Amino acid sequence: MTRRLLAGKTVLLFAGPLYEDLELWYPKIRLEEEGAKTIVAGLGDAEYRGKHGYPVTVDTAVDSLRAADFDGLVIPGGFAPDRMRRNPRLLQLTREIFTAGKPVGFICHAGWVPISAKILKGRRATSVGAIRDDMENAGCLWSDAPVVVDGNLISSRTPADLPVFMRALIAALGGAPD
Numbered sequence: 218m219t220r221r222l223l224a225g226k227t228v229l230l231f232a233g234p235l236y237e238d239l240e241l242w243y244p245k246i247r248l249e250e251e252g253a254k255t256i257v258a259g260l261g262d263a264e265y266r267g268k269h270g271y272p273v274t275v276d277t278a279v280d281s282l283r284a285a286d287f288d289g290l291v292i293p294g295g296f297a298p299d300r301m302r303r304n305p306r307l308l309q310l311t312r313e314i315f316t317a318g319k320p321v322g323f324i325c326h327a328g329w330v331p332i333s334a335k336i337l338k339g340r341r342a343t344s345v346g347a348i349r350d351d352m353e354n355a356g357c358l359w360s361d362a363p364v365v366v367d368g369n370l371i372s373s374r375t376p377a378d379l380p381v382f383m384r385a386l387i388a389a390l391g392g393a394p395d
Contacts, residue, residue: 221252222392226288229314231307231330232259232275233297238267239376240293240324247383248291251392258282260304268295279306284313289390294325294345302333312336315369320389322371324382328352331370341367343374 228248230241245255259265259275266272290311292298301307311334315321323331328344329351331337338356343365352359363378364371364385371389373382 222387223248223390224252226253226390227286228253228255228289228291228390229282229287229310230255230257230291230293231279231297231301232257232265232273232293233300234262234265235268235296236265236273236293237295237297237325237376238269238271239379240295240327241267241273241291242271243376243379244291244293244322244383244386247387248390251387253288253390256282256287260300260307265297279304279310282310284310284317284319287314287319289320289386290314290322291386292321292323292327292330294323294327296326298327298329302329308334318369320369320371320386322373322382322386322389324373324378325375328357328372332357336370340370341365342370342372344372345374 257275258279264274315336325345332355341358343360364373364381366385371385
């Protein structure tokens, strides 16, 4: 029997229109492989299509959630973060999970959500280069690296970084490498 590193953990993933397909599905599948329960929450629609056309059916809307019910958060990139960052409840959940010291993972354009949640000032992180100025203007110490871990913030640049992103996120959630 394979050891499941994240058994008993529940991780929230945000979804919105034109999310980056790999940045939602790869973390979701890897977390579930390690025994975590995943909850995909959206902005109100029952389903969203990714940038590359892959659909995701959400489990719930962000309005019905409590940060205390989750052990961590994953924010995928794509075009969705530009819409997500406009939702006050989504930003509040992001802040509450971060403030509770739980892992907050974000990749590519997803840095827009922690920017708008105002949790990046003075913290180290990375993103896709296209939003580097946004990250730095929010007070982030930006680094061009495959993964940057600063306390409970875990960030990566693009889908190519997903393997190292997920190793860091799984470790932050309490799983140790085999």
